[in-house]
Amino acid sequence: xxxxxxxxxxxxxxxxxxxxxxxxxxxxxxxxxxxxxxxxxxxxxxxxxxxxxxxxxxxxxxxxxxxxxxxxxxxxxxxxxxxxxxxxxxxxxxxxxxxxxxxxxxxxxxxxxxxxxxxxxxxxxxxxxxxxxxxxxxxxxxxxxxxxxxxxxxxxxxxxxxxxxxxxxxxxxxxxxxxxxxxxxxxxxxxxxxxxxxxxxxxxxxxxxxxxxxxxxxxxxxxxxxxxxxxxxxxxxxxxxxxxxxxxxxxxxxxxxxxxxxxxxxxxxxxxxxxxxxxxxxxxxxxxxxxxxxxxxxxxxxxxxxxxxxxxxxxxxxxxxxxxxxxxxxxxxxxxxxxxxxxxxxxxxxxxxxxxx
Ligand code: NAD
Numbered sequence: 119x120x121x122x123x124x125x126x127x128x129x130x131x132x133x134x135x136x137x138x139x140x141x142x143x144x145x146x147x148x149x150x151x152x153x154x155x156x157x158x159x160x161x162x163x164x165x166x167x168x169x170x171x172x173x174x175x176x177x178x179x180x181x182x183x184x185x186x187x188x189x190x191x192x193x194x195x196x197x198x199x200x201x202x203x204x205x206x207x208x209x210x211x212x213x214x215x216x217x218x219x220x221x222x223x224x225x226x227x228x229x230x231x232x233x234x235x236x237x238x239x240x241x242x243x244x245x246x247x248x249x250x251x252x253x254x255x256x257x258x259x260x261x262x263x264x265x266x267x268x269x270x271x272x273x274x275x276x277x278x279x280x281x282x283x284x285x286x287x288x289x290x291x292x293x294x295x296x297x298x299x300x301x302x303x304x305x306x307x308x309x310x311x312x313x314x315x316x317x318x319x320x321x322x323x324x325x326x327x328x329x330x331x332x333x334x335x336x337x338x339x340x341x342x343x344x345x346x347x348x349x350x351x352x353x354x355x356x357x358x359x360x361x362x363x364x365x366x367x368x369x370x371x372x373x374x375x376x377x378x379x380x381x382x383x384x385x386x387x388x389x390x391x392x393x394x395x396x397x398x399x400x401x402x403x404x405x406x407x408x409x410x411x412x413x414x415x416x417x418x419x420x421x422x423x424x425x426x427x428x429x430x431x432x433x434x435x436x437x438x439x440x441x442x443x444x445x446x447x448x449x450x451x452x453x454x455x456x457x458x459x460x461x462x463x464x465x466x467x468x469x470x471x472x473x474x475x
Pocket of ligand 1: 131135189190191192193194206209378379395397398399400401402403404409410411412414452
């Protein structure tokens with residue numbers, strides 16, 4: 119059956135990097151994959167065209183699509199807008215409206231780029247782990263929240279960390295399914311020794327684990343996980359954790375690889391419908407210069423094929439092509455080291471397409 123992909127290039131370097139990912143998609147279509155591409159507007163581009171960062175038409179397109187490929191949103195020209203009109207609201211709106219509760223953030227370090235990490239090459243070379251972050255619950259959304267004035271006149275800020283059993287169960291299931299598609303090891307990160315909510319988290323993850331006897335489940339406190347991530351990150355295959363812990367740990371894990379232009383991400387709903395995007399932003403400082411690295415966006419296409427369409431072999435073909443161009447010594451400016459000549463955004467995209475076997 120035809121899979122419909124909604125392409126949302128967005129702002130800044132978004133259209134440049136998405137154009138290269140579309141070349142890859144078109145190559146796969148030429149090879150016989152039954153994919154249909156449709157374009158839409160989101161973020162600043164949508165605001166410029168219609169006065170809204172997430173127009174109703176885009177939302178309808180997103181609902182009808184089987185998967186979404188997004189470039190990036192945002193730019194300095196939009197920063198003075200009222201909050202509901204800002205480009206980021208387009209992204210948040212899509213996540214909320216589509217119920218994309220499972221955020222997948224891989225940290226992959228191609229051995230060819232081991233020198234780009236701040237950690238010693240032997241600690242990170244070949245790193246390939248995945249953080250599954252709960253994205254629509256927890257302390258970022260819990261009520262009550264706010265800042266109030268106490269009787270003595272002092273100000274007090276408060277937020278609420280709350281997870282329902284059903285929310286924990288669905289993110290746990292999502293993570294177990296992902297672990298099954300990878301190395302079959304899942305580490306659930308919590309603070310069960312201090313926080314009752316995450317005591318429940320641990321209990322429910324264990325209960326869900328009974329349905330996945332083929333996945334090795336372990337548990338770790340978040341402070342230890344932070345330490346282990348920089349001490350010996352290759353011990354991890356898949357980590358599942360709460361919204362806030364995942365926010366922090368996934369940034370730390372991403373930076374182990376030292377190359378923001380290389381990392382894809384996915385946000386999935388309960389049926390593995392997903393929105394796929396590079397983890398970086400719209401990079402207004404380099405927009406229009408043809409120097410942006412398109413590999414994170416191209417690898418996001420790989421994640422789409424693997425997690426939404428179940429096309430693991432085609433996902434592997436993309437990963438292999440990316441590895442191949444790195445072997446050839448091709449680098450965009452962000453990952454080039456002294457003495458290496460950088461290729462353009464399009465040069466990199468064309469090289470990946472040529473390397474797809
Ligand atoms: P950024 O990720 O856009 O850029 C940070 C630095 O990394 C910049 O120096 C940039 O040139 C570089 N960089 C980023 N992607 C690159 C790539 N593919 N190739 C080469 N270099 C790359 O973060 P920022 O500068 O903090 O934010 C810029 C805008 O992006 C802001 O408006 C912000 O709100 C938005 N943003 C959007 C998203 C998203 O759409 N998901 C995420 C983060 C930030």
